[in-house]
Amino acid sequence: MARQKVVDNVYIDLTPEEEAELEAQAEAADLDMAMVRSQRDGMLRFTDWTQVGDAALGDHTAEEWITYRQELRDLLGEYSRVSDVVWPEDPPAAKVTRKINAGEAAHAASITNGDTIEQAQTAYDAAYAATD
Amino acid sequence: MACWNVIDETTLTGAAASISFTSISSSYDHLYLTVSARDTKSAYYNYLEFRFNGDSTPYSNTYLNASTATVTSTRDTSSGTGDVIGMMASDDALADTFSTTTMWIPNYSNTSNFKQCLIQSVVPNDSNTNNEWYLRLTAGLFARQDAIDQIRVKPYSSPQFQEYTSIVLYGINGA
Numbered sequence: 001m002a003r004q005k006v007v008d009n010v011y012i013d014l015t016p017e018e019e020a021e022l023e024a025q026a027e028a029a030d031l032d033m034a035m036v037r038s039q040r041d042g043m044l045r046f047t048d049w050t051q052v053g054d055a056a057l058g059d060h061t062a063e064e065w066i067t068y069r070q071e072l073r074d075l076l077g078e079y080s081r082v083s084d085v086v087w088p089e090d091p092p093a094a095k096v097t098r099k100i101n102a103g104e105a106a107h108a109a110s111i112t113n114g115d116t117i118e119q120a121q122t123a124y125d126a127a128y129a130a131t132d
Numbered sequence: 133m134a135c136w137n138v139i140d141e142t143t144l145t146g147a148a149a150s151i152s153f154t155s156i157s158s159s160y161d162h163l164y165l166t167v168s169a170r171d172t173k174s175a176y177y178n179y180l181e182f183r184f185n186g187d188s189t190p191y192s193n194t195y196l197n198a199s200t201a202t203v204t205s206t207r208d209t210s211s212g213t214g215d216v217i218g219m220m221a222s223d224d225a226l227a228d229t230f231s232t233t234t235m236w237i238p239n240y241s242n243t244s245n246f247k248q249c250l251i252q253s254v255v256p257n258d259s260n261t262n263n264e265w266y267l268r269l270t271a272g273l274f275a276r277q278d279a280i281d282q283i284r285v286k287p288y289s290s291p292q293f294q295e296y297t298s299i300v301l302y303g304i305n306g307a
Contacts, residue, residue, distance in 0.1 A: 003292060005150040009142050014149060022149065022290040029289035039263045042200040046262055 030081050040072050047090065060091040068094075095132070103128035135305045136164075143298040147172065150286035151293065153301050158241035158279050160303030167233040169297045171287040173222040176264045177255045179288035180233055181215035182272070184247065184280045188214040192273040200262040216272030218253035220287060223294075225264070230297070231255040241279040248273050 002013040003022070014022070049055055050065035057065070071088035079085045089097055106127035110120035137160065140153050156163070171178055177199075193208035193216055208217060221231035233253040240247060251270035259265060274280070285299060 003149045004146075005152065006142055006144065006148045007152045008140065008154055011146070011148065018149075025288075026290035038197070038204070038206070039199065042202060042204065043262060045202040046200045 030083050033076060033080070033082060036079075036082055036085055037076060040075055043090075044069060044072055059095065064091040099128045099131045102131040133306060137303045137305065139163075139301045139303045141298070141300045144293055144295050146295055147292040148297075149290075149292050150284055151297070151299050152282065152284040153299075154282045156281045156283065156301070157303065158281065160241070160305055161239070162304040163235075163237040163240045163280070163283075164302040164304055165233075165235040165237075165283070165285075166300045166302075167218070167220070167235070167285060167298075168230045169220045169233065169287075169299075170225070170230045170294045171220060171222050171291040171297075172294060173287065173289070173291035174224060175222040176224045176257060176259075177219050177231070177266045178222045178291060180218040180220040180231075180253065181284075181286050181288055182218070182235065182249070182251070183215045183284040183286075184274050185276070185278060185282050186284070187274075187276065190275040191216055192275065193217050194271040196269040198267040199265065216249055216251065216270065216274065217288075218251040218270055219255050219266045219268045220253065221255050221257070222287075222291070225255070226258040229257060231266075237280060241281075243277050243279055245277060246273060246275045247280055 003019065004011045004013055005018070006012075047065060047069055050057060050062065051069075055062075068088055068090050075085065075088070103124040107120045107124040110123040115123070139156060139160075142151050142153075144151070165182075167180065169180060191214060195206050195208065195217075197204045197206060218233040218235070219231065220233065221229055231253060233251060235252075236250045237247060238249075239245070249270075249272040251268070251272055253266070253268045253270070255266040255268075257265040283301070287293060
């Protein structure tokens with residue numbers, strides 16, 4: 001079904017030329033990394049504080065933040081299409097991901113072993129808590 | 133006292149690639165648009181393009197942007213420069229969440245000066261994560277002396293507006 005536009009409240013099918021123009025714009029947009037660069041720059045600015053000497057980093061080390069920020073800096077060299085970009089996780093998000101993955105693995109193993117749902121949930125919780 | 137006249141109003145009953153108003157009367161002092169929008173892009177936000185009179189040039193944009201704790205100012209030299217640009221919610225934002233954009237086009241029908249506009253966009257989202265919400269203030273310039281009698285509004289690139297996206301075009305007199 002053709003895409004439509006609305007002109008003065010009337011739905012009208014796009015012409016083949018208009019469809020082609022949209023596709024060309026989509027291709028150009030996918031190659032335009034300006035929004036990615038803008039987001040990346042914002043994320044770097046937002047984490048500048050982690051590199052201050054006496055910053056309170058909580059559960060994470062300055063090295064973890066340095067690694068994350070380097071991944072952000074490398075991002076534009078690694079991707080040439082917006083649709084391919086995979087954003088690195090900052091240290092707190094990465095920690096949560098590790099915990100969830102460990103919990104889900106323990107849950108799956110528990111189910112495979114024939115445990116009950118409650119036992120599998122207990123295994124999930126234990127693995128989640130034990131993972132740093 | 134200012135008199136606000138609803139020139140036209142569109143609320144989508146299905147997806148659409150763009151929304152246009154044509155044959156806009158020159159009988160008002162200013163134009164004002166309200167846009168409640170969400171598009172189909174797999175992202176948290178997208179550019180919202182406004183094109184006047186069907187012209188793809190010459191436009192210019194200067195922005196204040198906030199999508200993290202740090203506010204930035206930019207000149208548009210790359211994305212969507214064939215239009216003046218606000219921001220809008222996309223499909224990764226919380227379900228049923230629409231962005232709001234308002235736009236002033238003062239003295240839109242004069243034929244002596246270029247047309248400038250003020251666009252304010254807020255893209256809310258139920259998220260504390262950077263780059264999953266957006267605020268933008270745009271100073272837009274359409275560097276033609278022609279009166280504005282057509283406005284096309286569309287998402288940047290090929291996403292479509294979602295159902296329930298609505299735009300109201302006002303003509304203001306006596307302000």
